[in-house]
Amino acid sequence: MSGRRALIVTGADLAPQALALLDDFEVVYAGKTPQEADLVALCKQHDPVAIIVRYGKVGAAVMDAAPSLRVISKHGSGTDTIDKDAAKARGIEVRAAAGANAAAVAEQALALLLACAKSVVQLDARMHAGHWDKATHKSVELHGRTIGLVGLGAIGQRFARMCDAMGMKVIGFDPFAQNLPSTIRSVDLATLWRESDAISLHCPLTPENRNLVNAQTLQATKRGVILVNTARGGLVDEAALLDAVRSGQVMAAGLDSFAVEPMAAPHPFHGVPNIVLSPHIGGVTSDAYVNMGVGAAKNVLDVLAAAHA
Template identity: 75%
Template sequence: MNKVLVTGADLAPQALQLLQAYEVVYAGKTPTEADLIALCKTHDPAAIIVRYGKVTAAIMGAAPSLKVISKHGSGTDTIDKIAAQARGIDVVAAAGANAAAVAEQALALMLACAKSVVALDARMRAGHWDKATHKSLELGGRTVGLVGLGAIGQRFARMADALEMKILGFDPFAKGLPATIKPSTLDEIWRDADVISLHCPLTDENRGLLNAQTLAQCKPGVIVVNTARGGLIDEAALLAAVQSGQVRSAGLDSFAVEPMTPDHPFHAEPRILLSPHIGGVTSDAYVNMGIAAAKNLLAVIEKQAVAA
């Protein structure tokens, strides 16, 4: 029986139902490269479903029968696509399967930053009543700049439009955008946005997109939200910008190194709100991504069988 290796500890039952013809092997919650190489050598999977960890050239080299790598989600930056292409291994992603979940997380982080939700909760629990002194930020009428206008970015744009925000969007690949999104350059977003929300994949070209130089070009008091990839932000530059007041606050769901280390300097800055890369982790998205990952790998294998 052909095998599917899952770089995680589980898969939605609905996805397993689709994979009845395969033996599914789980790598656990935090698989290392060595773990995955050993499993590939033992099981020689025809497909890998990527949940956690990275799939490197060495891992692919340990699986001679590997035909497809299917991401349990939309971002494929954890897969060595150059190595996969060299081996003739297809890489597919569950694009849009977790769009609702991630867009809602971005909205939650934006609102929490604008309304000081975490800080006020802490103050209340410490016995303070700040009604006479605290001023939150009203988002209606303000401008949000979106970097990335795929399924997640456009869904978030609809939420921002419902808040009566003005929407600037940058995405050189997006077509047929709704009239509510004004196509913009990055320079226009840095200059005009009161909130910047990142919704793009991480590439060599946009790594460190938000850095000391670009943050200095932003409006004083801008809010930064990132539910995409941590590598898009120069973390030291963001911390300095928050401490100086150039950035009012930041809501982050992804980080340069994950899991975040216990001594990370963000922990000491209350104006940076943190969540452990769970934007796409809801019970609904778990099912949707599992089904999409399974369907995608089956489609590739069927296509390859027909072509053979």
């Protein structure tokens, strides 16, 4: 053991720019797929003052194994893998690198929206199989259509600007958003389900909004709606979505997050032509990797500096 304070990263690496900020710490990596038992053992061995969360979950057992723990810092914006109630009870701060991956995730949401509206994946497969569907295929034009955004934080607002630039009408629901630009019309959820031609999810997962998109809410949408989810898989009742896609109530879905990750194989979504899938990589770009690492490191330093002030 060195004399330096320990910091555990629940992953196998951290951007060099982030490590440069953490030069005073002994940085310990938990690996790419850390289980709770692994994290508990590492905490008992190193008694970290901070944990940077990339993969896996951090619950009460991990916190109790690290009596010196002062801050749990998320390498990204979603903190649903951290037991925030347990942290609060133990006086441990939970921070997120808010906005660090906003550009990356918003771009992924746009890619999925366009893939759904323009049948990119299906037409590509048909072309590679030697077909030419010009006479029989019509794409959806997004210009003039209404997009409903659930969640208007850094990612949601960035995506809203992209949609506005394409000539879409933007409505949004977020009880916490303030000072919204004039290009976003704030509405309640009932209005959002009713008026949207496409819906994109950009909110954190909470106990209150789990399965927010379900059989009832999908039935309240326009027939032929497009659904995009680059947020958290738990926001969507996957069985209800599959039924809605098969019935045509949902024209297409573009999904980057799932109820269980990695997605089990076989999965009911596999082979469904109107469901476009990506493996939760919305925030995974070289730039976002640096931004999230630096953001997470700065949050650690800020909390620890305040504790010593």
